[in-house]
Structure formats: C-alpha cells, structure tokens
Amino acid sequence: MPLHLGPFVRWRSGLVLTWICLFSSGSTVIGGEHAATVTHPLPAAFSDLLPHFLLEPDDVYIVKNKPVTLTCRSTPATQIYFKCNSEWVHQDQHLIEHDVDPATGLPVMQVKIDISRQQVEKIFGLEDYWCQCVAWSTTGTQKSQKAYVRIAYLRKNFEEEPLGKEVALDQEVLLRCHPPEGVPPAEVEWQRNEELIDPKTDPNFFITVDHNLIIKQARLADTGNYTCVAKNIVARRKSSSATVIVYVDGGWSEWSKWTPCGADCIMWRSRECTQPTPSTSGKDCQGLDLQSLNCTSEQCPQTASGAEDVALYVGIVAVALCLTLLLIVLVLVYRRKKEGLDADVADSSILTTGFQPMGIKPTKPENSHLLTIQPDLTTTTTSYQGTLRSRHEITGKFSLSNGPLLEPLPNGSHTLHNGKLPSDPNDFMNRLSSQTYFKTLPRDNVNTSYGTFNFLGGRLTLPNTGISLLIPPEAIPRGKIYEIYLTIQKKEDMRLPLAGCQTLLSPVVSCGPPGVVLTRPVILTMDHCSDACLENWAIRLKKQSYEGTWEDVLQLGEEVVSDPYYCQLEAETCRVFTEQLGRFALVGESLSMAAAKRLKLLLFGPAYCSTLEYNIRIYCMDDTQDLLKEVMQMERQMGGRLIDEPHVLLFKDSYHNLRLSIHDMPQAHWRSKLLTSYQEIPFYHIWSGSQQTLHCTFTLERQSLSTCDLTCTLCVWQVEGEGQSFTLDFNISKDIRPLDSDFLLMDNCTPALAGPSAFQIPYLIRQKICSSLDTPCPNGADWRLLAQRLKLDRHMSFFASKASPTSVILDLWETQHFHSGNLNQLAAVMAEIGKQEAMIFLVSDGEC
Numbered sequence: 001m002p003l004h005l006g007p008f009v010r011w012r013s014g015l016v017l018t019w020i021c022l023f024s025s026g027s028t029v030i031g032g033e034h035a036a037t038v039t040h041p042l043p044a045a046f047s048d049l050l051p052h053f054l055l056e057p058d059d060v061y062i063v064k065n066k067p068v069t070l071t072c073r074s075t076p077a078t079q080i081y082f083k084c085n086s087e088w089v090h091q092d093q094h095l096i097e098h099d100v101d102p103a104t105g106l107p108v109m110q111v112k113i114d115i116s117r118q119q120v121e122k123i124f125g126l127e128d129y130w131c132q133c134v135a136w137s138t139t140g141t142q143k144s145q146k147a148y149v150r151i152a153y154l155r156k157n158f159e160e161e162p163l164g165k166e167v168a169l170d171q172e173v174l175l176r177c178h179p180p181e182g183v184p185p186a187e188v189e190w191q192r193n194e195e196l197i198d199p200k201t202d203p204n205f206f207i208t209v210d211h212n213l214i215i216k217q218a219r220l221a222d223t224g225n226y227t228c229v230a231k232n233i234v235a236r237r238k239s240s241s242a243t244v245i246v247y248v249d250g251g252w253s254e255w256s257k258w259t260p261c262g263a264d265c266i267m268w269r270s271r272e273c274t275q276p277t278p279s280t281s282g283k284d285c286q287g288l289d290l291q292s293l294n295c296t297s298e299q300c301p302q303t304a305s306g307a308e309d310v311a312l313y314v315g316i317v318a319v320a321l322c323l324t325l326l327l328i329v330l331v332l333v334y335r336r337k338k339e340g341l342d343a344d345v346a347d348s349s350i351l352t353t354g355f356q357p358m359g360i361k362p363t364k365p366e367n368s369h370l371l372t373i374q375p376d377l378t379t380t381t382t383s384y385q386g387t388l389r390s391r392h393e394i395t396g397k398f399s400l401s402n403g404p405l406l407e408p409l410p411n412g413s414h415t416l417h418n419g420k421l422p423s424d425p426n427d428f429m430n431r432l433s434s435q436t437y438f439k440t441l442p443r444d445n446v447n448t449s450y451g452t453f454n455f456l457g458g459r460l461t462l463p464n465t466g467i468s469l470l471i472p473p474e475a476i477p478r479g480k481i482y483e484i485y486l487t488i489q490k491k492e493d494m495r496l497p498l499a500g501c502q503t504l505l506s507p508v509v510s511c512g513p514p515g516v517v518l519t520r521p522v523i524l525t526m527d528h529c530s531d532a533c534l535e536n537w538a539i540r541l542k543k544q545s546y547e548g549t550w551e552d553v554l555q556l557g558e559e560v561v562s563d564p565y566y567c568q569l570e571a572e573t574c575r576v577f578t579e580q581l582g583r584f585a586l587v588g589e590s591l592s593m594a595a596a597k598r599l600k601l602l603l604f605g606p607a608y609c610s611t612l613e614y615n616i617r618i619y620c621m622d623d624t625q626d627l628l629k630e631v632m633q634m635e636r637q638m639g640g641r642l643i644d645e646p647h648v649l650l651f652k653d654s655y656h657n658l659r660l661s662i663h664d665m666p667q668a669h670w671r672s673k674l675l676t677s678y679q680e681i682p683f684y685h686i687w688s689g690s691q692q693t694l695h696c697t698f699t700l701e702r703q704s705l706s707t708c709d710l711t712c713t714l715c716v717w718q719v720e721g722e723g724q725s726f727t728l729d730f731n732i733s734k735d736i737r738p739l740d741s742d743f744l745l746m747d748n749c750t751p752a753l754a755g756p757s758a759f760q761i762p763y764l765i766r767q768k769i770c771s772s773l774d775t776p777c778p779n780g781a782d783w784r785l786l787a788q789r790l791k792l793d794r795h796m797s798f799f800a801s802k803a804s805p806t807s808v809i810l811d812l813w814e815t816q817h818f819h820s821g822n823l824n825q826l827a828a829v830m831a832e833i834g835k836q837e838a839m840i841f842l843v844s845d846g847e848c
Contacts, residue, residue: 048138048139049076049106049137049139050137050139050140050141050142051074051075051076051077051080051135051136051137051141051142052074052075052142053072053073053074053133053135053142053144054073054074054075054108055071055072055073055110056072056133056144056145056147057070057071057072057082057131057132057133057144057145057147058147059147059148059149059150060115060147060148060149060150061149061150061151061152061183061184061233062115062116062117062120062149062150062151062152063152063233063234064117064234065117067114067115067116067117068114068115068149069112069113069114069115070082070112070113070115070131070133070147070149071110071111071112072110072111072112072133072135072144073108073109073110073111074108074109074133074135074142074144075101075104075106075107075108075109076106076107076108076137077107077108077109077135077136077137078107078109078136078137078138079109079135079136080096080109080110080111080133080134080135080136081094081111081133081134082094082111082113082131082132082133082134083131083132083134084115084119084129084130084131084132084149085123085127085129085130085131089113089131093113093114094111094112094113095111095112095113096109096110096111097109097110097111109135111133113131115129115131115149117151120149120150120151121151128148128150129148129149129150130146130147130148130149131146131147131149132144132145132146132147150183150184151183152182152183152184152232152233152234153182153183153234153675154180154181154182154186154230154231154232154234154235154237155180155181155182155675155676156180156237157180157679157680157696158177158178158179158180158228158230158237158239159178159179159180159181159680159682160176160177160178160682160684160685161177161228161239161240161242161685162175162176162177162213162226162227162228162239162240162242163175163176163242163690164242164243164244164245165242165244165245166244166245166247166281167218167244167245167246167247168218168246168247168248168249168282169218169219169220169246169247169248169249170217170218170219171217171218172214172215172216172217172218173214173215173218173222173244174212174213174214175190175212175213175214175215175226175228175242175244176212177190177211177212177213177228177239178210178211178682179211179228179230179237180230180237182230182232182234183232184232184233185232186230186231186232186237187230187231187232188207188211188228188229188230189229189231190205190207190213190226190227190228190229191226191227191229192222192224192225192226192227193224193225194225194227197213203216204216204217204219204222211228213226213228215244218244218246219246220246220248220279220280222244222246223244223245223246223280224243224244225241225242225243225244226241226242226243226244227239227240227241227242245280245281246280247278247279247280247281247282248276248277248278248279248280248282249278249282249283250273250274250276250277250278250282250283250284250285251273251274251275251276251285252271252272252273252275252285252287252289253271253272253273253274253275254271255269255270255271255291256269256270256271257269258293261295261299261300265294265295265299265300266292266293266294266295267292267293267295267299268290268291268292268293269290269291269293270289270290270291271289272289273285273289283547283548286547334479447462447465447487447488447626448462448485448486448487448488449461449462449485449486449487449751449752450483450484450485450486450752451483451484451751451752451753451754452481452482452483452484452754453471453476453481453482453484453754454476454478454480454481454482454754455473455474455475455476455477455478455479455480456473456754456755456756456763457470457471457472457473457474457475457476457755457758457759458471458752458753458754458755458758459471459752459753459758459759459818460484460485460486460511460751460752461486461749461750461751461752461753462486462487462488462626462751463749463751464625464628464629465488465507465527465625465626465629466525466526466527466573466624466625466626467486467488467507467509467524467525467526467527467625467626468486468524468525468815468818469484469486469511469522469523469524469525470522470523470525470758470811470814470815471484471522471758472520472521472522472523472807472811472814473759473763473766473807474519474520474807475518475519475520475521475522476516476518476519477517477519480517482513482516483513484511484512484513484516484581485510485511485512485513486509486510486511487509487510487511488507488508488509488510488626489507489508489509489510489583490508490692496508496542496550496585496587496690497550498587498688498689498690500589501589501590501595501653502587502588502589503587503588503589503590503597503653503687503688503689504585504586504587504622504688504689504690505528505529505530505539505586505587505588505597505622505689506526506527506528506529506574506585506586506624507526507527507585507624507626507627508583508584508585509524509526509583509584509585510582510583510584511524511581511582511584512581512582512583513581514546514580514581514582515580515581516581518579518580518581520579520802520807520808521564521566521577521578521579521808522577522578522579522581523575523576523577523811523812523815524575524576524578524584525573525574525575525576525815526573526574526576526584526586526624527572527573527574527623527624527625527626528569528572528573528574528586528624529597529598529599529622529623529624529689530569530588530595530596530597530598531595531596531597531598531650532569532570532571532572533594533595533596534556534557534569535591536590536591536592536594536595536596537556537588537589537590537591537595538555538588538589538591539555539556539557539569539586539587539588539589540552540554540555540556540586540587540588540589541553541554541555541556541565541567541576541584541585541586541587542584542585542586542587543565543580543582543583543584544582544583544584550585553565554566554567556569559798561797561798561800561801562801564578564579564580565577565578565579565580566578566795566798568795568812572598572623574586575812575815575816577798577808590653592653593652593653593654594652594653595652595653596650596651596652596653597622597623597650597651597686597687597689598622598623598648598649598650598651599620599621599622599623599648599649599650599651599686600619600620600621600622600623600624600627600628600646600647600648601618601619601620601646601647601648601649601716601724601726602618602619602621602628602631602642602646603616603617603618603642603643603644603714603726603728604616604617604619604635604640604641604642604643605617605640605641605643605732606639606640606641607639607640607641608639608733609732609733610705612701612702612703612704612705613673613699613700613701614699614700614701614702614710614732615697615698615699615700616643616662616697616698616700616714617635617640617695617696617697618660618695618696618697618698618714618716619631619693619694619695620649620658620681620686620694620695620696620716621692621693621694622689622692623648627692627693628646630692630693631693634693641735643728643730643735644726644728647716647724647726648724649716649717649718649722649723649724650721650722651686651687651718651721651722652718652721652722653687654683654718654720654721655683656683656718656719656720656721657680657681657682657683657718657719658680658681658683658686658716658717658718658719659678659679659680659715659716659717659718659719660678660679660680660681660696660698660714660715660716661677661678661679661714661715662674662698662700662712662713662714662715663712663713663714663715664711664712664713665700665710665711665712666711668703669702669703669707669709670700670701670702670703670707670710670712671700671701672698672699672700672701673699673700673701674698674699679696679698681694681696698714700712708731708732708733708734709729709730709731709732710728710729710730710731710732711728711729712728713725713726713727713728714726714728749818749819759814760814760817760818760823761810761814761823761826766807766810769806769810769830770804770806770807770810772806773786773805773806774804774805774806774807781833783799783805783806783809784796784805785833786806786809786829786830786833787799787805787809789829789832789833790809790813790829792809792812813826
C-alpha cells in the first residue's frame with residue numbers, strides 16, 4: 001500500500017521531540033513504534049471528517065488515596081491520547097479500546113487513564129491539575145474539554161457556628177452557619193434535636209443561599225437544639241448545637257368586676273397573668289394584680305351605733321396604746337444596739353494603730369489636730385471578721401425568717417429579716433434565687449462571695465478573678481445591716497445586646513441586692529481586655545434593669561459628676577464608683593480599625609501521655625483573670641497542664657481571622673496530623689467576647705513511645721496583624737517546670753472581710769486625714785494635692801462633687817493597693833505634702 005504522509009503533530013516531552021506520522025492505512029508511528037492500528041481504513045465518504053467526541057472526560061475528585069479514572073471516546077478516530085497539565089501521558093498508562101459504529105461503519109476509539117493522589121500533590125498549590133483528551137483522524141485533530149482533578153477534603157472547624165438564643169413568641173430567628181472549607185464545597189442541612197429540618201414540609205423554616213436558617217415566626221415547638229450539618233463526598237461534619245428557647249411573656253387578663261363594698265368601705269377587683277401565662281423563662285406581668293377603690297358614702301354599709309360605737313372606740317384606744325408601747329420598746333432596743341456598735345469601734349485596738357509622717361518631728365504638738373499618740377507606721381491591721389453586732393448581743397437579736405432577704409417597702413427602705421450569715425452557703429443563694437430579680441444568679445459558691453456589713457463597711461473578693469467590691473465606711477447608713485453578695489455571671493447566660501462593632505470587654509458581674517440605700521458610692525473592681533486607648537474606643541458601662549433590659553449608664557470620657565456612676569479605666573482594670581448595686585458589664589465600640597483587644601494565649605498539653613498521639617491545645621481568650629481561672633480549672637479536670645508561658649496578643653478590629661500553625665518539628669520523630677498548613681478562628685467568634693474558651697487543637701504523632709523530646713514552634717497571628725510564637729523544647733514525660741503555679745495567681749485572700757480588717761488605713765486615722773484635707777487651703781495643701789501626688793488628678797471634678805473628697809481618694813487608694821499596699825508609701829506622700837506645704841499633719845485649723 002502506498003505511503004501517504006498526512007498531517008502531523010509534534011509535542012515536547014522533556015527534551016525529546018517526537019513526530020507522529022499518519023498513514024492512510026490508519027497506522028500511527030510514535031517514536032518508531034506502532035501505538036495502535038485501525039484494521040479497517042476509513043470509508044472514502046468519511047475520509048474528510050474531523051473526529052468528534054462521544055464522551056468527554058469530566059471533573060473528578062480524589063477521595064482519600066483512591067485513584068480516579070478519566071474516560072474519553074471519539075469517532076471517527078485513528079488515534080486518541082491524554083495530556084495532563086500540557087504534558088503528554090505516557091502511552092503505557094493508556095488503556096485503549098477499538099470499536100466500529102455499526103450504523104456508520106466509522107471507527108470508534110475509547111481511552112482510559114488512572115490519576116493518583118501523588119500525581120496531583122506534585123503540583124498542589126502551583127495550579128489546578130487538569131487533563132485533556134486529543135483525538136486524530138486522517139483529516140485532523142480535536143481536543144476535548146479540560147477535566148480537573150482535585151483532592152477532596154472537608155476541614156473540621158466551621159468558619160461560623162450557630163449561637164444559642166432566647167426569643168419571644170412569634171419573633172423571627174436567624175441562626176448563622178458558615179460550613180468548613182472543603183472541596184467540593186460542602187452541602188448544608190439543619191437539624192433540630194437530631195431530626196432533619198425540611199423547609200418543604202414546614203414552610204416556617206427557610207434556609208438561605210449562604211446556609212443560614214431562618215425561623216419566620218418562633219413557636220413554642222421550635223424550642224430545641226439546632227445543629228448545622230456540612231457534608232461532601234469526603235466527610236460529614238456537625239457544628240456545636242445552638243439552644244433556641246422560645247419564651248412567652250405574661251399578659252393580663254381583663255379586670256374582674258368590683259366586689260361589693262366591705263365593712264371598711266372599700267371595694268376590690270383583681271386580674272390574673274394568664275393572657276398568656278408566662279412560660280419558658282418569660283417575664284411575669286408588670287403591675288398590680290389587685291386594685292382597691294374607696295366606696296361612696298351611699299355604697300358604704302351602715303355602721304353600728306350606741307353601745308356598739310362605744311365598744312369600737314374602746315378597741316381603737318387599746319390598739320393605739322399597744323402600738324405606743326411597742327414603739328418605745330423598739331427605740332430602746334435600737335439605742336442599746338447603736339451604743340454597742342460604737343463601743344466596738346471605740347474599744348478596738350485596730351483604730352489606734354499607727355499612721356504617722358516619716359521623719360517629721362512635731363514643731364507644734366499643742367496645735368496638732370491628728371493623733372496625739374505617735375503610732376508605728378508599719379503596724380498591720382489585725383483580723384476583724386464575723387457578724388457586726390454589739391458585743392452585748394451575743395445571743396443575737398435578729399430572728400431567722402424564711403422571707404426574702406430584703407423586702408422593698410413603699411418608701412424605698414429595706415427591712416432586715418436575717419442579720420447574720422447563714423451557716424449553709426447554699427441557703428443564702430437559694431433564698432436570693434427565689435426572688436424574681438435573682439433567678440439568673442449562678443448557684444455555685446465558687447464564683448460567689450457574700451457577707452454581712454454595717455456602717456463600718458468591708459470588702460468582698462472573688463479570689464483569682466480580679467473582681468472585688470469595696471464598701472467604704474459610712475456607705476451603709478448607721479443602724480442598717482445588709483447582706484451583700486458579689487458574683488460572676490456566665491456570659492452565655494446573659495442576653496447582652498451587642499450591635500455593630502461592639503464587643504464585651506469585661507466579665508458580667510453582679511453585686512446586690514439591688515435597691516439598698518447607700519449614702520456613698522461603693523467601688524466595683526473588675527478586669528477589662530481593651531488596649532485602654534480611649535481615642536480608638538467608645539467604652540460604655542452597661543447595667544441591667546430590674547426588668548432585664550440592658551441600659552447604658554455611663555460613657556467613659558463623658559462622665560457627669562452628678563450621675564450615680566463614675567469609672568476609672570486603668571491599663572488592665574476598671575474601677576466603677578456606683579451608688580446603686582446591680583449587674584454590670586463593660587462594652588466597647590471600636591471607632592477605628594486600630595482598636596484592639598488583649599488576648600491571652602495559653603498552651604496546654606496532657607500531664608501524662610501513654611499513647612503515640614500528643615495533643616496541644618491553644619486557648620485564645622480575653623485577657624481577664626476570671627477566664628484564666630476558668631480555663632486553668634477546666635484543664636486540671638481534663639488532666640492538662642501549661643507547657644509554656646502565656647503570651648498576650650493585640651487583636652484588632654480589622655475583620656481578619658486568627659491563624660494558628662505549627663512548624664520546625666523533627667520529621668524523623670514527630671509528624672502533625674493536620675491536613676492543612678494552618679487552622680483559623682473566625683474574627684467574629686473572638687471579637688464578640690461571648691465565647692469564653694475558644695481554642696484549637698494540634699494533634700501530633702510520635703514514631704514510638706520512646707520518643708519524648710518535643711521541639712517545635714507554634715505561631716499565632718491575626719491575618720495582616722500582630723502575631724506571637726511559642727518555641728517548645730521539653731520532655732513530655734519528665735517536664736517538671738512549675739508553670740501552672742507560676743502563672744495562676746494564688747490569691748488566698750478571705751472572700752469577705754467586714755469592718756476595719758478590710759482596710760489598710762485605720763478608721764480613726766482615716767477620719768483625721770479627711771478632716772485635715774477636706775477643708776480647702778489657700779496654698780493648696782488639701783485633698784487636691786493628695787490627688788496629684790497619687791496621680792489621680794484626672795478625677796478632680798468627680799472628687800470635688802463629693803461631701804468628703806479625701807475619703808473618696810482614700811477609697812480609691814484602698815482598692816488599688818489592697819494586696820500590695822504599703823502604709824509607708826502613703827505616709828511618704830503625706831510627709832511630702834507636709835514638707836512642701838508647711839507640714840500638713842501639724843497645721844491647725846486656724847492656719848488653713
């Protein structure tokens with residue numbers, strides 16, 4: 001058969017050029033060898049046809065390590081081959097089948113190739129892996145569509161998980177879900193209590209194109225645990241469950257009809273909170289359920305006359321005499337109790353211990369209006385604990401009552417039912433929680449302190465949390481005794497409204513009971529996690545009202561001295577002056593992308609590891625002591641321990657996520673089981689501040705149990721922002737570093753201190769200082785100079801608005817220096833004022 005040199009194609013493989021010659025007989029020579037032969041030449045009628053594809057290769061995914069097969073079929077074709085990423089696939093890797101179309105008599109060729117995971121991984125990250133089929137006929141060539149080969153995966157962590165909510169009946173509910181990154185992209189479905197939600201069968205549900213679930217009108221039956229489920233051909237992932245509680249606020253029924261006039265000439269009517277009845281933690285009806293009205297004279301029943309009137313008047317006089325005698329007895333009891341309390345103060349040796357200027361000799365002792373005794377400045381206060389009562393009342397004069405702790409009276413005052421600490425701490429919390437306002441109080445005693453206080457004041461502290469409440473002397477009116485509590489609320493239990501760029505900067509702290517009468521502000525101290533750059537923030541103090549709504553009561557930098565609230569923001573601490581007890585939180589709104597929160601980064605590993613796997617947990621949490629305490633306690637229960645010193649990271653309001661990665665592991669001994677190069681925590685999970693224990697886990701695997709030395713570097717950084725790195729080099733089985741005890745503050749202070757033992761400055765010395773410095777002096781040697789020396793002059797207007805500016809300054813000094821305070825330092829400041837301002841301790845009232 002004569003040889004006809006038809007069209008030819010060449011391709012490059014390495015540095016070798018190969019020529020393909022097409023023969024009229026249908027044979028093709030590649031590099032001098034026959035690759036395939038068509039036994040029947042093309043019919044003359046079809047010899048000028050280009051090949052067309054009966055089947056083109058489609059996109060495929062490699063699942064785990066299973067190879068995939070690409071298939072291509074063409075007619076009329078004399079040759080057919082694959083090339084992948086512009087490189088021809090070797091002919092040995094092709095599986096070619098020949099056939100003839102019975103209808104047309106045209107030759108049909110089909111080719112298959114297998115693609116392995118290793119082939120794709122060789123170019124992973126450079127470009128997508130693709131393959132294309134090329135078919136020849138005697139007339140020319142045709143190329144199929146590109147088929148992309150991708151490695152399928154589905155990450156474990158959701159980019160956004162649904163958050164639990166409490167919503168009112170008929171309110172619209174939006175549950176957000178952003179599934180984990182995956183190839184192919186994950187499909188999303190929702191479950192309620194592990195059952196699939198189908199919007200087709202229940203049109204009250206709607207799933208948006210971006211996978212969020214909308215409950216159009218919340219029904220009581222919609223209360224439950226909602227889970228976002230993401231799945232693709234590789235895996236199926238479930239988000240954390242979000243609890244949705246649909247509550248019903250109570251509503252009044254109509255008023256009943258007025259009752260007939262009674263003997264007291266009053267008629268009544270009532271109504272019930274049943275339209276609807278409150279349910280699922282809904283609010284009770286507000287207002288009166290019983291109403292009275294004076295009857296007109298015509299409606300009043302006729303009263304008795306004659307002898308019956310005389311009997312009525314005699315009864316009234318008898319009752320009046322009884323009430324008078326009772327009042328006299330109460331006055332006598334009150335005076336004896338007051339004298340006893342004052343006797344405690346006068347007799348207490350704590351009130352005469354020292355406070356004197358250093359190195360000052362009194363030049364005019366006859367004019368000194370402070371202490372005539374020169375006490376020792378280094379003397380510490382003695383312990384003064386227990387119930388504050390007159391020593392003459394050893395048996396106790398207050399009767400135990402099962403009623404509420406403080407019962408509101410019409411004029412706003414409070415009646416004390418139980419004046420001493422309950423023997424059982426749970427009894428105290430149960431009594432509080434039984435009242436309407438206190439239903440959300442945590443019942444654990446670990447995060448709650450309480451005590452009994454009178455006009456001498458005291459202090460409540462939650463150890464290892466940075467939270468305390470200072471009750472200054474004279475803050476509680478004389479003659480009153482209050483049981484006061486201090487507790488941390490779990491953030492997930494609070495419906496704290498945050499909008500826009502707002503973020504929670506502090507723990508949610510409750511002190512109470514609310515409504516007690518205070519004559520001076522108490523000071524609530526708690527940590528915050530802002531960078532304290534007020535030009536980047538609008539920071540507000542929020543307080544929860546009795547009805548449960550949160551209100552802005554103060555914006556830092558815009559304080560009004562006449563308001564009952566004031567705040568001092570320090571680098572890591574916030575001190576709130578308040579004349580009203582209640583539930584407080586500090587909320588910040590970023591004014592620019594430069595606003596940053598402080599994050600505490602903690603690394604934990606197992607205290608004991610007997611398996612090949614070793615898990616490292618990295619916590620990224622707000623930098624407050626209460627969260628540090630919570631995570632440390634949780635890890636101890638899980639058998640974990642700190643494996644490196646904590647780091648602090650500034651996390652900015654830039655909408656960028658937080659990334660975590662691990663590097664520099666000795667590959668011969670350790671490997672990471674993470675499929676990707678890094679993990680991410682979504683920006684909004686961190687910025688909201690509502691998720692307390694955010695963390696990522698890196699699972700490492702050692703080659704053998706004898707491998708105990710671990711060296712690696714862990715990096716944590718905000719995308720396009722600041723980062724921190726941990727360099728680990730330790731023996732996982734013999735690590736004796738005392739990191740847990742070094743970095744968990746061991747605050748062993750007494751949770752409740754009452755009376756003088758709660759203060760560093762003795763009570764009588766404090767009164768002398770206040771009387772000396774409160775009166776303005778022309779030369780400025782008064783409370784203003786004290787504030788300047790203590791670097792508190794930013795609050796001059798606030799101090800000046802108080803009846804005793806000096807006492808407020810000393811209150812603030814007490815809160816700042818309770819643990820590390822040194823009376824010598826305060827005395828040195830006073831001595832410095834005395835030296836510069838004519839020795840203030842010895843200046844008489846007449847010289848001011």
